Amino acid sequence: MSNLKKRENPSDGCCSGIKDELPATNxxxxxxxxxxxxxxxxxxxxVQGVIxxxxENTGLKN
Incomplete structure (x- = not known):
């Protein structure tokens, strides 16, 4: 994600969350x-960086 850090605010936001409608591992x-x-x-x-x-950091498994 190094290119993103060199730019001025290209993204309004990117995040991940647990959605109740999805199976637990999603x-x-x-x-x-x-x-x-x-x-x-x-x-x-x-998105590749979030994935x-x-x-690597949350215990999420394939």
Whole structure:
């Protein structure tokens, strides 16, 4: 995610949460990105980072 850190606020937010409607092992990722930064791969990069963090730091299993 190093490219995201070098930019000024490309994303309005990216987070993960537990959703009651999903089976216990699933997570939902929510995000918003400003229209000026769409189609540049920032959301893909941020979501990949969130997924990596979840697997490495929260005990989430495949």
């Amino acid at each position: 997570r939902e990722i929510m995000y918003g990105i400003s229209k000026d930064y769409r189609s540049r791969g920032y959301t893909t990069q941020a 990596q963090y979840l697997f």
